[in-house]
Amino acid sequence: MDRPTGIFVDGMGAAAATSGVLTQLQGRIFALLYLHRHPLALEEVAAELEQSKSNISVNIRGLVEWHLVRRTHVAGSRKDHYEAATDFWRVMQEIMERRFRWNLRQVLATVAETERALTERPGRKQDAAGRVSGAFMTTRLGALRAFFAAVDAGVGAFTQGQSFEPETVKNVLRMVPPRTSERS
Amino acid sequence: MDRPTGIFVDGMGAAAATSGVLTQLQGRIFALLYLHRHPLALEEVAAELEQSKSNISVNIRGLVEWHLVRRTHVAGSRKDHYEAATDFWRVMQEIMERRFRWNLRQVLATVAETERALTERPGRKQDAAGRVSGAFMTTRLGALRAFFAAVDAGVGAFTQGQSFEPETVKNVLRMVPPRTSERS
């Protein structure tokens, strides 16, 4: 591996490691493929990055799933070959939809589940001051749901190619009561 | 801890764990505080979540840094108390700027460094077909730089409250040559 490639592989590996989406090794694999004019065999990738074939096999599959890498066939070889994708918009869409939005919905599902648990056992619990704490929780859950629903809708619009207005998200917070210790 | 709170804490912990920004425990801490009307002491959080004080101490600091939790003082106690923030827009800005954009710049810095290494050793390396591979790399690096610069600018605009046009980012890819194996 030449020096520029080495620098690129290391840097992209470091960036991937902190991305929360790819592992360091996946970043390195992508970087290596991205600077190569021709597809590389699994074995070649393993050799260049000094990793076992099995480890490359498992990590490269993730890259293919994100559409960051494409599996191709090469003329006279029956080895699988891989090349980097250059359609970054597609990749970004994929990550936004399958990772980021999925995560937002996880929160929305949790809120819904919590709200259900709250109504199933209505008004029994009281706090130290004798107030029913259910009402407070319901308000907070509603605020969280409103925010995450707005972001989810915004990201959805964005990946469809529509513009994403920050105001839409900000406005939703107008309904949220301020922090307890700051109330007038 | 009552049942709704338990469900919320678990769910938010799971969501945080896959977010790439917070740890599971940080998600759980935030969830616990978010459903409480009054600030909680470090010790109370540790007890509720069945973790050591030192672990809570370290993890809650991260939450304070993201502005997800606020440290407050409470009447007749010299313990630190913590309460959840409700200004999610602020938190989102913080994460976009200090996490997401920082990550984008990491890639841009890597590209710049690689380009520098490439010009410092000009035109020596040739590929199997006898072509200089530097030109190809330069093209690829340029495409990557263009895309990440566009996204970085877009996110910057967004956190300033301006609208984020997907077209801006998409257009940048028009300049990118298609994948090697798909060329006509």
Add this chain to the structure above:
DNA sequence: CTGTACGTTCAGAAAATTCTAAACGTTCCA
């Protein structure tokens, strides 16, 4: 001062993740 109540730091324990090499299943050629 002295002692107690805190939060933080840190070394090592515990747990989770990542990686390897061997075993396995498939495909294709002789």
Add this chain to the structure above:
DNA sequence: TGGAACGTTTAGAATTTTCTGAACGTACAG
């Protein structure tokens, strides 16, 4: 029908991350 060339699976090793409890520093009360 072998058997060689692959990619994948998997059990365990290696590494990294997370967590704990003790040690430490600081502030405040008596």
